[in-house]
Amino acid sequence: MTPTKKTPTIYDVAKLSGVSIATISRVLNSPDKVNAETHKKVMTAIDRLGFVPKAEARARAMQGTGRIGVLTPFFTAPSFVQRLRGVAASLSKANYELVIYPVDSLDHLQGHLSSIPLMKNVDGLIIMSLAIEDIDAKRLSASGMETVLIEYKHRGMNSILIDDEHGGNLVAEYLIQKGHKTFAFLGDIEPPEKFSIHPVRSRLKGYKQTLQDAGFSLPKSNIHSAPYTQKESREAAFEILQLPKPPTAIFAASDFQALAVMKIARQLGIKIPDDMAVVGFDDIDVAEHVDLTTISQHLDESGRLAAEVLLSRINEGGRPLQHVNLPLNLIERATA
Amino acid sequence: MTPTKKTPTIYDVAKLSGVSIATISRVLNSPDKVNAETHKKVMTAIDRLGFVPKAEARARAMQGTGRIGVLTPFFTAPSFVQRLRGVAASLSKANYELVIYPVDSLDHLQGHLSSIPLMKNVDGLIIMSLAIEDIDAKRLSASGMETVLIEYKHRGMNSILIDDEHGGNLVAEYLIQKGHKTFAFLGDIEPPEKFSIHPVRSRLKGYKQTLQDAGFSLPKSNIHSAPYTQKESREAAFEILQLPKPPTAIFAASDFQALAVMKIARQLGIKIPDDMAVVGFDDIDVAEHVDLTTISQHLDESGRLAAEVLLSRINEGGRPLQHVNLPLNLIERATA
């Protein structure tokens, strides 16, 4: 019917450039595996012919899409970013693409969760710091979409967990051992949105528990809640520092908020750690810069791990579900 | 090994309905050519298995959501992250997916640059802080892939530019006006990798120029180069601060490195800004936290803008190329 020139295939390119089709494929998919000269020859041929690989054939031959999706709260907090970095590191090593779905509302989350399994345009999913509902979990596993949850547990899905409560314990122990007698807490413990998780409450719980077990009290007046914003964190910090009987130790449930405390303290001429001790949580990059004593939750590592668990589930059939509990440890620096 | 329920293929349907795969295919593609009873049997099996021809699913997925790719140096620097955040904000508003290609070697970059336009699995591309070669640019535009460059200029491609040299001018002007007489510089000005850009050199150039124009000198001994790492930045900061005739003002070409200076200064008991002024560059999140005087290059905004330019080029035919120059301004805080 059509005696005219068909659209060029990989075979045409191979013939023109004098190599085998395998090499063409390699030039396109793993260029680092082919000699620079060959690469150039092939690219020339490709350009000359205007060759475009047929997506459909490609998808067929490849056992998947080579893409991993990450659902993450819209990345505003440094800790998310740092996790993401870990994920990116693992994926790029394994030659997977990273597709990011920022979530900033329940609708958003629901939309993604319902469309992703249908579209199947990713081979696996990492859900970071988001609470998912039973029905979504079911949909995901029914459609065979491998998923790893970070910071949230669901039977039937892999998860990477942080023992926030234990983190709270660690902080309290440390402060007690340092000889402190009066304590405060700053964190975001407002009733969260439906889809969000509340690690901060667990941190508080552990903190309080250990304090009480040791015979210390954490009065209501010393527990201040502030949303995760610059302004409000500072206001809360200000309130704590202006308390009639100011505590000698503050646990801020995130490094970000610990920074706020440090800043206000400086403004008020309160010396850290002499007048007051501050301990944060997360160990984000800057913590080290400002010498903040904090709980490291190995953010990079948790991302890396999530990606690795996911890939192993995808590529090695029938690996069992994993619930990894990441260790937490206190990093002693200059603020407490 | 384990017969995990992979997505069903045409073979599974064939087995379940007791006919050959060809028949299944016919039921799907030319139903009038198959017996009504067979047709029903097959349909039942298809429903039972939830079978969806893969190609179809993929095609649907492809046309549905748009996808934008971002090529970025492997995200280690806070400034990249902050830009990315801007990009993500715009894209998610416009319902585009964000695919990230971290680049950590020239090979990586080349590989992506040659395969992305061909595969056409993204609708547009944002290339952040990477130098691209002529030939790549040509290939990109030849294949009709819309592209926006950030921090690098190439005729024929949209770009979002930062006037780093002017940033250097601003810093010098400010410091001079504050009455400083002796100056230093800290930044990474080593010969960079082939694919990387060198904004830091421009910053230095502008700084030096303005100083000289005003009759001040910036001796070689006061220009220290250090790679963008914690350790080496601190070592360099230490050297500067230990100079026999220490300068009264330091321009650190990135906030990250300014933090290093501040830290070492604190260790040495040097008061900032009384004994010494420090100005950074970037205005990353933490700059505000630590009250660092710095040059804001509107990182979030640059990312947002890049995404917007890209989307407008994609969706509204024939928009002209844009070379946007982002304004830079000095944010006066407590360190200078």
Add this chain to the structure above:
DNA sequence: AAGCCGTATGAAAGCACTTTCAGTTTAACA
């Protein structure tokens, strides 16, 4: 000189379907 390594390549075996081709029923007609 023999052994060993690492890189670069091609042959060939998939992948999930579609299509062709030849064979089998079935049904209708002489």
Add this chain to the structure above:
DNA sequence: TGTTAAACTGAAAGTGCTTTCATACGGCTT
């Protein structure tokens, strides 16, 4: 009853690509 056209059907041959496996080649070491 014998013929034959029509209606189905499955085996097998593509389709355009990826990936595994094996080989070849140029160093290096002993």
